[in-house]
Amino acid sequence: MKIATYNINGINGRLEHLLRWLREAQPDIVCLQELKREQHSFPESALKDAGYNAIWQGQKSWNGVAILAKNEIRELHRDLPGDDDEFTHSRYIEAFVDDVVIGCIYLPNGNPWPGPKFDYKLRWFRRLADHAKGLVNRELPVLLVGDYNVMPTELDTYKPAKYLENALFRPESREAFKKLVDQGWTDAIRDLYPHERIYTFWDYLRNAYGRNAGLRLDHFLLNKHIAPRLRTAQVDKHVRGWEHSSDHAPVWIELA
DNA sequence: ATGTCCCTGATCCAGGGA
Numbered sequence: 001m002k003i004a005t006y007n008i009n010g011i012n013g014r015l016e017h018l019l020r021w022l023r024e025a026q027p028d029i030v031c032l033q034e035l036k037r038e039q040h041s042f043p044e045s046a047l048k049d050a051g052y053n054a055i056w057q058g059q060k061s062w063n064g065v066a067i068l069a070k071n072e073i074r075e076l077h078r079d080l081p082g083d084d085d086e087f088t089h090s091r092y093i094e095a096f097v098d099d100v101v102i103g104c105i106y107l108p109n110g111n112p113w114p115g116p117k118f119d120y121k122l123r124w125f126r127r128l129a130d131h132a133k134g135l136v137n138r139e140l141p142v143l144l145v146g147d148y149n150v151m152p153t154e155l156d157t158y159k160p161a162k163y164l165e166n167a168l169f170r171p172e173s174r175e176a177f178k179k180l181v182d183q184g185w186t187d188a189i190r191d192l193y194p195h196e197r198i199y200t201f202w203d204y205l206r207n208a209y210g211r212n213a214g215l216r217l218d219h220f221l222l223n224k225h226i227a228p229r230l231r232t233a234q235v236d237k238h239v240r241g242w243e244h245s246s247d248h249a250p251v252w253i254e255l256a
Numbered sequence: 257a258t259g260t261c262c263c264t265g266a267t268c269c270a271g272g273g274a
Contacts, residue, residue, distance in 0.1 A: 007274085010262055034274090036263065061263055062273070109274055117273095149274095203274090204260035247261080247274080 001098065001255045002027045007106070007147040007201075007248035010036040011064075014246060015043050018193075019050050021239050021250055028070050029097050029102035029168050031145045032056075035064025042066070059090040065104045067147070069097045073104070073135050076101065080127050082119065087127065088226045098158075100226060105146030110167030118167050121149070125176040129183070132221075136184045141226035147248065148219050150177045150186065155197055156216035160255070168217065187225040188220035200235055201248045209240055229255040 004027040008014050011032070022030070030052070035042070039058035047054050058067035067073060077094040080087070094103040105128065110121030128144075135142045150173045154160040163169035183188055189198055192251060199214025208214065222230060234252040241251040246253045 034262095111274075166265080204262095206259055208260095244261090 001029070002222070002252055003029045003031075003100075003143065003145065003255065004104070004250050005031040005033070005104075005145045006127055006250040007033040007218065007246060009034050009246035009248065013042065013192070015046060017239070017242060017245060020049055020242075021236065022052065025236060025250065025252065027252055028101060029100075030066075030068040030250075031102065032066040032068065033046070033064070033104070033106035033147045034159065035059075035066060036062060037064055038140065039226075048114060055093060055095055057090040057093045061169075063106060065090060065091045065093045065106050067095050067097070067102060067104050068095055069095075071098055077103075080131050082127065084127075085246070087124065091124070092128070100141040100143060101110050101138070101141075103131075103135070103144045105144055105148060107142075107147065107149045108183070109149050110170075110173065113165055113167045113170055118170070118172075119192070121167060122172055122176060125180070127175075129176070129180050132185070133183055136223050138223070139225065141148045142223040143226060144221040145219070148177060149217055150174060150180075150219075151217065152177050152190070152219075153216050155195070156199075158197070158199070158213045159213075162205075168215065176254055181221065184224060185221035185235035186224075188222050188230055189216070189251070191227070191230065198235060199237075200251050202240055203217075204247050218248060220251075220253050226255065231256055 202209035202217040
C-alpha cells in the first residue's frame, strides 16, 4: 500500500500537475494540503475520472485539505474535535480507508516569530497533540500525515543557522513536534533514513530548487500498529522541477 | 531587505500569506 502527501499550493492552477503525478505514482491514498478553493468547487469529477474517491474540507483563498483514495473513504472528522470558535481554518480531515485511520494535517506556518501567528501555531499544535494522544494507542493502524510546517532537526534544513528565528524551526516548534512524536509515533522518513538530508519543500525564492536549498516539512507519523509495516519512502523531487509546480514535492511511503 | 508565487478585490496593480 502506497500512501502519499502533497501540499499542492492551490488546486486551481495545479489540477493537471496533480493528475499527471497521480497517473505516474499510482498512490492508494493521498493527503492534499493548501487547496485554496471553496468547498463547493472541488474538482471531484476529474479526480473520480482519474480513479480516486475524495473527501475534502475547502475554504476560500487559504488552507484546505483533502484525502483521496482508490478505495472507499469513510469520513471520521472534518476538523480536530472541539468546536472552539478560535479555529476556523480548514486544516484537518480524518478518515478510515482500507484498514487504516488517516489524519491529513496542514499545520499553521506561524511566521513571523514572535507574534500572534506563532502563538496560533503553538495552540493548534497543542490541539493536534490532544487528539493524537487518543489515536496513538488505538488498536488500529493510524497515520497522521501532511505538512507540519516544522523542520524537526538540523538535518531537515540546508542551512540551520538561517532558520533560528523562523517559526518552522523555532525551538518551541521543534519541541512541540518532538512531544507529539514521543507519544509513541514513528517519523517514517527519519526512521528509514536516520542520517540523510531529505527535503520535501524548496522555496520559490532565489532558485532554491536549483541549489537544493530545501526543507523537510512534510511528515508521516505512524502508530505502533502500522510502523512495522513500513518498507520504503520517497520524495518525488522531480515534480518540484515541473513548470509552475507547487513549492512542495509529493512524498510517499510504502507499507507491507 | 531581498527574492517568487498564489490568492483576492478592485484595476491591469496592491496587499496578505507563504
